[in-house]
Amino acid sequence: MHEDTKTVHLGRHPERYAGTVNTPVFRASTILSETVAEWEQKKKDRALEKQGTYYGLHGTPNRHLLEDALAELEGGYKCQVYPSGLAACVVPILAYVKAGDHILVTDSVYGPTRRFCDVQLKRFGIETTYYDPLIGGGISALMRSNTNLVFVESPGSLTFEVQDIPAIAEVAHKHKAVVMMDNTWGTPLYFKPFEHGVDVSIQATTKYIVGHSDVIMGSVTATREAWPALKAVTSDFGQTAAPDDCYLATRGLRTMALRLKQHHESGIKLAEWIAQQPEVERVLHPALPTDPGHDLWKRDFKGACGLFGVVLKAGIKPEALHALIDSVELYGLGASWGGFESLILHFDPREIRTATTWPREGQSAGPCFRVHAGLEQVEDLIADMGRGFAALRKWQQSIY
Ligand SMILES: Cc1ncc(COP(=O)(O)O)c(C=O)c1O
Numbered sequence: 401m402h403e404d405t406k407t408v409h410l411g412r413h414p415e416r417y418a419g420t421v422n423t424p425v426f427r428a429s430t431i432l433s434e435t436v437a438e439w440e441q442k443k444k445d446r447a448l449e450k451q452g453t454y455y456g457l458h459g460t461p462n463r464h465l466l467e468d469a470l471a472e473l474e475g476g477y478k479c480q481v482y483p484s485g486l487a488a489c490v491v492p493i494l495a496y497v498k499a500g501d502h503i504l505v506t507d508s509v510y511g512p513t514r515r516f517c518d519v520q521l522k523r524f525g526i527e528t529t530y531y532d533p534l535i536g537g538g539i540s541a542l543m544r545s546n547t548n549l550v551f552v553e554s555p556g557s558l559t560f561e562v563q564d565i566p567a568i569a570e571v572a573h574k575h576k577a578v579v580m581m582d583n584t585w586g587t588p589l590y591f592k593p594f595e596h597g598v599d600v601s602i603q604a605t606t607k608y609i610v611g612h613s614d615v616i617m618g619s620v621t622a623t624r625e626a627w628p629a630l631k632a633v634t635s636d637f638g639q640t641a642a643p644d645d646c647y648l649a650t651r652g653l654r655t656m657a658l659r660l661k662q663h664h665e666s667g668i669k670l671a672e673w674i675a676q677q678p679e680v681e682r683v684l685h686p687a688l689p690t691d692p693g694h695d696l697w698k699r700d701f702k703g704a705c706g707l708f709g710v711v712l713k714a715g716i717k718p719e720a721l722h723a724l725i726d727s728v729e730l731y732g733l734g735a736s737w738g739g740f741e742s743l744i745l746h747f748d749p750r751e752i753r754t755a756t757t758w759p760r761e762g763q764s765a766g767p768c769f770r771v772h773a774g775l776e777q778v779e780d781l782i783a784d785m786g787r788g789f790a791a792l793r794k795w796q797q798s799i800y
Pocket of ligand 1: 486584606617735737
């Protein structure tokens with residue numbers, strides 16, 4: 401079956417639910433058993449990882465079908481949902497490390513994941529070293545005897561460097577370290593983590609899977625080997641997601657393949673248009689042939705989502721960029737991405753880099769912003785961005 405067909409059909413059982421196309425929402429804390437024997441059987445089934453309804457914390461049909469569908473699409477063994485994308489990034493780390501361990505984390509990691517490593521892992525005696533996302537197989541120089549985990553995110557948050565995941569995974573596995581990946585940008589359709597050596601793959605389902613900017617949720621899919629530790633930590637830390645949210649995420653999944661095609665196409669057109677503006681130093685979009693990560697992206701990815709970055713020329717003032725952001729009408733100013741609507745946000749990579757410099761040696765950089773190309777007509781998005789650049793120019797000229 402083609403992947404897109406799977407997104408439409410996985411986990412649907414109308415015969416079980418009075419013929420309804422969608423599985424109704426099963427809200428539950430307590431789930432009753434008729435007899436002691438039934439209760440004891442449910443406990444046994446749970447220990448054997450048979451799907452059932454035992455207690456709301458451990459899921460109802462809404463959660464089970466979403467987890468099964470995501471595990472299949474990502475290509476892993478099993479999946480667990482989490483209450484947020486951030487929870488999905490950080491709690492599973494605890495499955496694979498203990499006090500005295502060392503982990504390697506990409507310098508381009510999502511900011512709050514970095515904070516978790518710096519603050520919480522440190523409290524538990526786990527040391528983090530950040531590595532250059534362009535390191536590839538050179539990561540072997542950073543491996544220590546106590547390095548048990550490598551956390552990758554590709555393309556990186558904000559700066560969009562593409563990593564050589566197979567090369568990193570090969571080194572990590574030689575040292576028996578687990579490779580964990582934040583695969584939110586790649587989505588379960590455009591990057592297949594388990595075909596590239598990843599052991600544990602994270603989705604901020606909040607983004608393209610939900611797709612409508614109305615649910616916070618995460619998911620973690622693991623290989624058979626990495627699964628037992630993940631399962632135990634998820635359960636011991638009481639991680640779950642609500643049935644209503646699982647219902648909405650499943651609804652989002654049904655249209656995700658089609659939405660992604662549009663995000664891919666509009667994102668590239670918009671990025672190409674922006675790249676031609678004289679105030680732009682470079683566009684950070686791996687699907688553009690000019691991007692340094694393009695070859696790796698072409699080798700490993702099946703598509704691009706709608707999120708990319710823009711670096712303005714060094715002489716441009718931050719206030720000129722603020723004028724651009726304040727003047728556009730179709731791009732909302734706010735956190736997150738992956739919904740149906742376009743977004744824009746300024747950022748400064750220097751605030752969250754320690755292993756690498758921004759800009760890199762020999763490069764020049766001014767203020768930066770991130771764009772999410774939504775599902776509006778791309779001509780409208782380009783015209784609106786044109787108004788934004790006009791406002792930027794006006795502000796920039798007013799200071800001379
Ligand atoms: C790459 C990446 N990972 C994880 C997250 C966290 O997801 P959530 O907002 O659901 O906690 C985000 C949120 O923006 C993100 O951009």
